[in-house]
Amino acid sequence: MSTAEFDQSVETLEPSMSGRSPALPIQLTARDISVWFGKRKVLEGVNIDFPKNTVTALIGPSGCGKSTFIRTLNRLHELIPGAALAGEVLYEGKDIYSPDIDPTHIRLNIGMVFQKPNPFPSMSIRGNVLSGLKLSGMKRSNHDDIVEETLTAAGLWNEVKDRLGAHAGELSGGQAQRLVIARALAVQPHVLLMDEPCSALDPASTLKIEETIRELSKDITVIIVTHNMQQAVRVSDYTAFFLAAENEPGHVVEQGPTTDIFSNPRDQRTLDYVNGRFG
Amino acid sequence: MSTIVFDKERVSELRKQKIQHPWRKRPRKFTFSVALAVLLPAAVAAGLLFGTDIPDPLVMILVYLPLQLVAAALAAIVSKGKHGIADSIIYVFAIGGSVFSLVILLSLIFTLFVNGLKAFSTQFLFQNNVYISPSTPLDYGGVGHAILGTLLIVGISMLVAIPIGVATAIYVTEVRGRAVPYVRFFVQAMSGVPSVVAGLFILTVLILTGALSTSALAGGLAYAILMLPTVARTAEEVLRLIPEDLRTGALALGSTRARTVMKVVLPAAKTGIVTAIVLGMARVIGETAPLLLVTGYSDSTVLNPVSSPISALPTYIFANVDQPYPNAVTRAWGAALVLIILVGILFVIARILGRGKVK
Ligand SMILES: Nc1ncnc2c1ncn2[C@@H]1O[C@H](COP(=O)(O)OP(=O)(O)O)[C@@H](O)[C@H]1O
Ligand SMILES: [Mg+2]
Numbered sequence: 001m002s003t004a005e006f007d008q009s010v011e012t013l014e015p016s017m018s019g020r021s022p023a024l025p026i027q028l029t030a031r032d033i034s035v036w037f038g039k040r041k042v043l044e045g046v047n048i049d050f051p052k053n054t055v056t057a058l059i060g061p062s063g064c065g066k067s068t069f070i071r072t073l074n075r076l077h078e079l080i081p082g083a084a085l086a087g088e089v090l091y092e093g094k095d096i097y098s099p100d101i102d103p104t105h106i107r108l109n110i111g112m113v114f115q116k117p118n119p120f121p122s123m124s125i126r127g128n129v130l131s132g133l134k135l136s137g138m139k140r141s142n143h144d145d146i147v148e149e150t151l152t153a154a155g156l157w158n159e160v161k162d163r164l165g166a167h168a169g170e171l172s173g174g175q176a177q178r179l180v181i182a183r184a185l186a187v188q189p190h191v192l193l194m195d196e197p198c199s200a201l202d203p204a205s206t207l208k209i210e211e212t213i214r215e216l217s218k219d220i221t222v223i224i225v226t227h228n229m230q231q232a233v234r235v236s237d238y239t240a241f242f243l244a245a246e247n248e249p250g251h252v253v254e255q256g257p258t259t260d261i262f263s264n265p266r267d268q269r270t271l272d273y274v275n276g277r278f279g
Numbered sequence: 280m281s282t283i284v285f286d287k288e289r290v291s292e293l294r295k296q297k298i299q300h301p302w303r304k305r306p307r308k309f310t311f312s313v314a315l316a317v318l319l320p321a322a323v324a325a326g327l328l329f330g331t332d333i334p335d336p337l338v339m340i341l342v343y344l345p346l347q348l349v350a351a352a353l354a355a356i357v358s359k360g361k362h363g364i365a366d367s368i369i370y371v372f373a374i375g376g377s378v379f380s381l382v383i384l385l386s387l388i389f390t391l392f393v394n395g396l397k398a399f400s401t402q403f404l405f406q407n408n409v410y411i412s413p414s415t416p417l418d419y420g421g422v423g424h425a426i427l428g429t430l431l432i433v434g435i436s437m438l439v440a441i442p443i444g445v446a447t448a449i450y451v452t453e454v455r456g457r458a459v460p461y462v463r464f465f466v467q468a469m470s471g472v473p474s475v476v477a478g479l480f481i482l483t484v485l486i487l488t489g490a491l492s493t494s495a496l497a498g499g500l501a502y503a504i505l506m507l508p509t510v511a512r513t514a515e516e517v518l519r520l521i522p523e524d525l526r527t528g529a530l531a532l533g534s535t536r537a538r539t540v541m542k543v544v545l546p547a548a549k550t551g552i553v554t555a556i557v558l559g560m561a562r563v564i565g566e567t568a569p570l571l572l573v574t575g576y577s578d579s580t581v582l583n584p585v586s587s588p589i590s591a592l593p594t595y596i597f598a599n600v601d602q603p604y605p606n607a608v609t610r611a612w613g614a615a616l617v618l619i620i621l622v623g624i625l626f627v628i629a630r631i632l633g634r635g636k637v638k
Contacts, residue, residue, distance in 0.1 A: 079527065111531065114524065114527070120546075120547065121547050
């Protein structure tokens, strides 16, 4: 993936343009994604390649369409009344919006962690971790091991190991967020979308989650929306900078290897944003 | 500001602190003025109620209420200044309103117990009405057959109305199909159907055509017509309160719509759904008119729900209450008391079932 400006972004479609690791296969591709809510266009012409087993950070000011974009990648966007979309999302080369694709299959493979923790209140802590298996009908054995592994990865195991049967509603906001991360991991997604997963977390849990993301990226592709520049630098291989001018749809101003975006951006607005001068 | 470190020496001293609730302290003039504001109007009203012939409701509405409002406003000015007046007036109305409804409810239950207990005995609960005439002493006969009849009829109506009602709510809030506005309109219109019309409907469509005979089943279907809109609308309100995040969260785990509803949304709404069911049951259990039309009457214990006339508590009350014999009237009171207690028991059972454990 090269550092391409928005108007040159068609070039990023060519895998051969990948600047850094030309060998990495592309797992997920957004091609000319534009999004509307009703008649209002909120996102325009987003082209991003997500190479397999890498971490991509999506940054940009609030309201520029990062959450909207990330929700187009696992077909959650279409659940909103009035939602519309143009373009293609290719998962392992196939358009996830083509009519013969089952969205539940896509969502099982492309998991998601939301900004606001949403544990299922009718289930226990353990029940929540395993809920994805039940809900998707996925078969995995050794449930005890899954619970321990995923909760450990999410940095919650030590706090809850003695009360796995307790109501998930008893957890604090930060603990609930780590629980839903564990829940997302339990179904072993190939891609994990994370929409500001750490915005409700304390610094220690945040570091733990970042460690987990690095660990996960050995096996899966992670796409993370974050407002925390240090976090983007710490966890991501690639970064895409979203921006929306007033009353204009958002678009990707600049994207490329994280080191380039942060140390040597081509667009003045990227430079200003990553240095905290607006947004 | 300079750095200050916690002084460990003070720990033993701090450990002696007593539990306090500073916000509970009131200035003396507050307590005093509130006490006056409560007692004075009450004293005046009591004087008029017991001392004069002015009708009681007039005293309460024309003397007591205005007096209480003024007194509360004065008390508020004394203790909180002018901005307390609005508060005090709202308090008076809120407390007044709740006391009013409580008094009505308690006097109703009181009357019911006073009159109904005269008929009460074990045999009254378990025997039926065979060989009992309106003047038979209260030592004989009972409403066992009517309790069974009510349970049977309400049970049948629940079997019909709850699945359809909950399914309707699910269609409106979860499936969100095209027909939602029409379905909602229909349910709303249905909740305005008078109970006698529900009875007439079953009578003309099912009984007079010969499809059904006068029976518990016919009564259950008439009750179901009345119960359905209550269940559907309450369940809909409850499902609406379930945060969208939960549905999205489940779908993001690869869940189907159906599984999301069955395993996430409905369990999260369980207590509310139980409330919907309880309200639906309470809506119908005392309805008399439809039963008069479609269940008929029987003095004996009927277990056959499809082809035999059957009595229920409301029809039993109806048959006894206007008899020129005191014993029959007392039996009617007893049956009314049984009905209220039955509702109470069903409420408690529903609450217990609704609690459940997490998985
Ligand atoms: N459900 C919705 N209905 C209508 N407009 C929406 C909805 N969700 C988001 N938007 C609009 O889309 C734009 C992008 O929002 P969002 O993707 O949440 O931004 P970000 O995540 O970057 O802060 C905003 O202008 C917002 O007002
Ligand atoms: Mg967002």
